[in-house]
Amino acid sequence: MKFHSRTGWRKWINLLNLAVVIIVLFVMLPIYWLVASSFKTPVNVGAQPPQYFPNPISFANYNSAFVHYGFGRYFLNSVIVTVASTMLVLSIGSLAGYALGRLPMRGKSPLLVTLLIISVFPEIAVVSPLYLLMHQIGWLGSYEALIVPYTAFNLPFAIWIMRNYFLGIPREMEETGRIDGASPLRTYWSIILPQSLPGIFTAGVFTFTACWTEFLMALTLDNSNNYRTIPVGIALFGSPNVVPYGTIFAASVVAVVPIGILVFVFRKFVVSGLTSGAVKG
Amino acid sequence: MATISLKGLNKVYPNGFHAVHDLSLEVQEGEFMVLVGPSGCGKTTVLRMVAGLEDITSGDLRIGERVVNDIEPKDRDIAMVFQNYALYPHMTVADNIGFALKLRKLPKDEIRKKVEEAAEILGLTEWLDRKPKQLSGGQRQRVAMGRAIVREPSVFLMDEPLSNLDAKLRVKMRAEVRRIQERLGVATMYVTHDQIEAMTMGDRVAVLRDGRLLQCDTPQNLYEFPVNQFVGAFIGSPAMNLYQGELFDGGRSLKIGSQILELPEVVHLKKPTLMSYSGKGVTVGVRPESLKAASTSTTPGTVLSVQATLVEALGSELMVHFSFDAKVVKIEDIQDDEEEILTGSGEGVARIDPSVSVKAGDKLKFEVETEHLHFFDPDTGLSIY
Numbered sequence: 115m116k117f118h119s120r121t122g123w124r125k126w127i128n129l130l131n132l133a134v135v136i137i138v139l140f141v142m143l144p145i146y147w148l149v150a151s152s153f154k155t156p157v158n159v160g161a162q163p164p165q166y167f168p169n170p171i172s173f174a175n176y177n178s179a180f181v182h183y184g185f186g187r188y189f190l191n192s193v194i195v196t197v198a199s200t201m202l203v204l205s206i207g208s209l210a211g212y213a214l215g216r217l218p219m220r221g222k223s224p225l226l227v228t229l230l231i232i233s234v235f236p237e238i239a240v241v242s243p244l245y246l247l248m249h250q251i252g253w254l255g256s257y258e259a260l261i262v263p264y265t266a267f268n269l270p271f272a273i274w275i276m277r278n279y280f281l282g283i284p285r286e287m288e289e290t291g292r293i294d295g296a297s298p299l300r301t302y303w304s305i306i307l308p309q310s311l312p313g314i315f316t317a318g319v320f321t322f323t324a325c326w327t328e329f330l331m332a333l334t335l336d337n338s339n340n341y342r343t344i345p346v347g348i349a350l351f352g353s354p355n356v357v358p359y360g361t362i363f364a365a366s367v368v369a370v371v372p373i374g375i376l377v378f379v380f381r382k383f384v385v386s387g388l389t390s391g392a393v394k395g
Numbered sequence: 396m397a398t399i400s401l402k403g404l405n406k407v408y409p410n411g412f413h414a415v416h417d418l419s420l421e422v423q424e425g426e427f428m429v430l431v432g433p434s435g436c437g438k439t440t441v442l443r444m445v446a447g448l449e450d451i452t453s454g455d456l457r458i459g460e461r462v463v464n465d466i467e468p469k470d471r472d473i474a475m476v477f478q479n480y481a482l483y484p485h486m487t488v489a490d491n492i493g494f495a496l497k498l499r500k501l502p503k504d505e506i507r508k509k510v511e512e513a514a515e516i517l518g519l520t521e522w523l524d525r526k527p528k529q530l531s532g533g534q535r536q537r538v539a540m541g542r543a544i545v546r547e548p549s550v551f552l553m554d555e556p557l558s559n560l561d562a563k564l565r566v567k568m569r570a571e572v573r574r575i576q577e578r579l580g581v582a583t584m585y586v587t588h589d590q591i592e593a594m595t596m597g598d599r600v601a602v603l604r605d606g607r608l609l610q611c612d613t614p615q616n617l618y619e620f621p622v623n624q625f626v627g628a629f630i631g632s633p634a635m636n637l638y639q640g641e642l643f644d645g646g647r648s649l650k651i652g653s654q655i656l657e658l659p660e661v662v663h664l665k666k667p668t669l670m671s672y673s674g675k676g677v678t679v680g681v682r683p684e685s686l687k688a689a690s691t692s693t694t695p696g697t698v699l700s701v702q703a704t705l706v707e708a709l710g711s712e713l714m715v716h717f718s719f720d721a722k723v724v725k726i727e728d729i730q731d732d733e734e735e736i737l738t739g740s741g742e743g744v745a746r747i748d749p750s751v752s753v754k755a756g757d758k759l760k761f762e763v764e765t766e767h768l769h770f771f772d773p774d775t776g777l778s779i780y
Contacts, residue, residue, distance in 0.1 A: 286481035289448050290542075294495035295469035304494075308485040 145370075152176070152363035159360045175364035179351075183358075185365050187340070188347030192369075194257055195332075195343055196325040199264035203272045203321045204314060206265070211276030211313075212302055216288065226274070233270035237330050245334050259335040260343070264325045272317035279313025280306065315383035323373055344369045396424050397459030397472070397549035399445060399582055404454035406440055406606075414440045415606045418454070422550075425580040427573065428611075429597030431587055433629070433728035437606035438586045439554055445584060446475050446552050458550055474543035475552040478559060480535050482527040482542075488514075489523040492541040513545040516575060533564045540572065544579060551576065551583040557592065569596055590630050594618070602626050604728065622778055624678055624771040628729050633683050633714065635769065636743040637724035640679040646670040649768075651679060652721030657696025661766050666780050669770055677779065678724050680769030683714070686745035688753075689760035699761045701743070703753055713749050717759075718742040724773075 151159050152175050153168040179185040214222055244263060245254075253259040283306060291301040307314070329345040336342060342350070348365045352358045377384065399422040406415040415437045422428040430438040443449040445456060447468035456464050463471050474495075482491050489510050490497075496506045514520045517537040527535055536556060543551060556572070557565045573596055576583050587593055593600045594614040601611040602625075610622045614630075621627035628635045641650045646669050649656045663669060669677075689698050701717035723742045745761060753759055770779040 284479055284481060286477040286479055287483070289446075289468075290475070290477065290481040292448070293446060293468045293473065293475050294542075294546075295498045300498070305483055309483075 148363050148370075149367055151360065152367045154360060156358070156360045159363070175358075175360035176368075178358065178361045179365040179368070183347070183351055183361060183365070184339070185344075185347065185368070188342050188344045189368065191257075191336075191341055191347075192326060192343040193372075195260045195264065196322055198257070198261045199268065199325045200318055200321045202261070202265040203268045204318055207269050207272035207317060208276050208307065208310070208314060209302070210269070211273045212280050212306060214273065215277040215280035216285075216306075217298075226277075229270040229273055233267075233274075235267075237267075241330055241334050244331070248335055253335075255336055255338040255341055257336075257341065259341075260325075260328075260332060263331055263335070264328065268321040268324055272321055275317045275320070276310065276313050279310050279316075283309055312383040312386045315380045319376055319380055319384055322376060326369075326373060396581060398422060398424055398457075399428075399550055399584060400455075400457040401441070401445070402455040402457075404441070404444065404456060405452045406437070406444060406449060407452045413606060415444070418603075418606075418608050420601055420608060420611060422582045422584060424582055425577075427576055427583045427585065427596060427598045429585045429587060429593040429600045430603060431590055431593035431597075431600055431629075432603035434588055436603040436728075438588075438603050440606075441603070442475075442552050442554055442584055442586045445550075446473055447471050471550075472548050473550045473552055474546050474548040476539045476543050476554065476556040478555040480527075480539040480556075480559075482535060482538055484527055487524050487526055488519060488530070488538050488541075491527065491538055492519075492545050495542065495546050509545050510541075513541045516544065516578070517541050532560050533568060536560060536568060537571075540575060544575065549581065551581050551585075553583065553585045555587055556585075558587070558589070565592075572596070591632055594630065600630075602629060620778070620780075621769065624680065624724070624769075624776045624778075625726055625729075627680050627769050627771070627778070628726050631682060633744045633746065634729055635680045635682050637726070637771075638679045638681070638743075639676060639722040639724055639773065641674075641676050642669065642672045643674055646673040649677075649679065649765075651699070652719055654699055654719070654721075655696070656699070656763055656765055657694075658765055658768075662768070665766075666770060668779050672770070672772075672779065676773050678771040678773050678776070680771060681743070681763065682767065682769075683744045683746040685764040685767045686761040687747050687764075688751040689762040693760075693762045697763050697765050699763050701759060701761060703755055703757045703759060705755050706753055708749065711749065713747050713751065713753065715745045715747055715753060715759075716743070717745065717761075 150166070150168050153171045153173070154161075154165060155170065155172045155174060158165050158168070213219060214226060248254050248259050253262075287305055287309070288301050291305050296304065327345060328343075329349070332343045332346045333349075337346070344365070348362055348369070351362050351365070399420075401418055401420045404415055404418040405413070407413050418441060420428070430441060432438050440449060444451050445458075447463070447466065451464050454464075455462055458471055458473070483494065486494065489507075492513055493506045493510045496509060501509075510523070511520065514523055517540060519534065519537055519541060522530060522534060522538075527538065530538065536559075539556065553572070557568050560568060569592060572585075585596060594617075597614060599611055600614055600617055602609045602617065604625055610617060610626050612620075617626060617630045621630060624637060628637060638651050642648070643650065646663065647658055649658055658669075686699070699719065701719040703715050703717050705716040707714040707716075719742065721742065747753075747761075771777060772779060
């Protein structure tokens, strides 16, 4: 078969690229609609026929979200809960992942399987007992009521990702460290951890996203206005008779931004973190 | 500086695999000892036991005067170079070399001074601020060496440190490693599966197979006086040709296939036991170097008629692969050299003068240097002397 080598813009036109464009459009459309609608005036949000571009561009929805509905508070709550959970997951998870990946210990396989089972537990099944537990220890309506369960539920996946990453690091790294006189903790800190940053970032991005978007537990365990996180806050916008779509869109755009930035900044790490262990190198 | 002494060393893994059997070996001060053998022979395990990365099941390991069986690797005063170098990718060359010193909490100036000295010896001075990723294979290898020498250990351990390099660089680094070791005068244990590396680098070479030490001697002695047919075939490149033969006429005549060679008196002087094999089968070892193209003046009793199956012209010599009607003795685990072409190799190889004109398919006569033949007991494989 002979390939025609096309030059200029023509080389970009082929079925594969077309397919990519269609898929990207398909995925981006709702996001576009979300962003576009957030800049429409409240009346134009539901206009018939629909407005494809916001005209006039209005910041009324953003104003309403922050001023009228106190979205800033929810945002802050989400940041506190998510950042705390992510830090805990990464610090506990990387140590656990290192131990499970590298240190000689009994019962590694059952432990790993247990972790896997825990991670596939449906949230709805645990939320009621969790509510009772939180009620008993008096944690309802507090940051720790979300931070602790978020940490627990995100740990298994993070441990798996990080363990796989640690497995990909040559054993000689640790052995050299041992001969050089580094303690296990020093080896972990100075030699293994810096080399595992992609794995750590991947686990971090996933945990952050999961905590940031979690709804059910946040609704059940922290329902007072002072501790509400973004997903619950947005869902409870408005009153039984009014659904302020424009405000909801505006708040959602703000909510998506941190995740967007996170994924954009760490995209290279995330891809390499997810594929590590697939090929031994 | 110190000696390394292994006495009756055994390694049995929890799954029952006996990796090292009763190994005893002494490495003198400043000596370069090479452990060589086919893959899976236990040579790396031995090295790792000396390093303290593997437990010792039984036996005594001494470094200097001290028994170090249960001493942590860091307290054994050793430095190890790994096959994949194990450089820390996130640290610069200087940090890599100085890491061990940093762990010892040496003052910064002193670390810098020692690192620079090591870099000077290895020609790495201008690369000190680079990351390993930015270095070539040979430079990385030198950084790994640097990390070892900067600690001024009493023992060097090297686990196939050159096998990740390309052939040309490997030859160059062989000499360089040797030069550095001689300059520092540190007892060194060096593991390789490459017998050429072993022969060219080692003061003494220890040949291992299946976790047992077969022979430990100078390269020349291994080549000339192998204890058994495995060592005979393993040492030397191309490998020694081994055939089933039969001695008769009081051990003065040797039949290989349908051809008969006359053994001169000097063979019997060197190998008196050979007489007792008269009338019995022996394994005959013929080194490729012991064959040369026969001329008109060649004594009839030393001629072997063969047919060439493949000729490799290497410029300085010809490798002639040939076949004749003798039964070949095969030994497991003997790997042909990577460089050797395997296709079409017949039942033997000769290394002859390139002025001889010969091509595949030709019938030709070799003159056998009968005084350099090796003889092995066909049952035990042990050399007959």
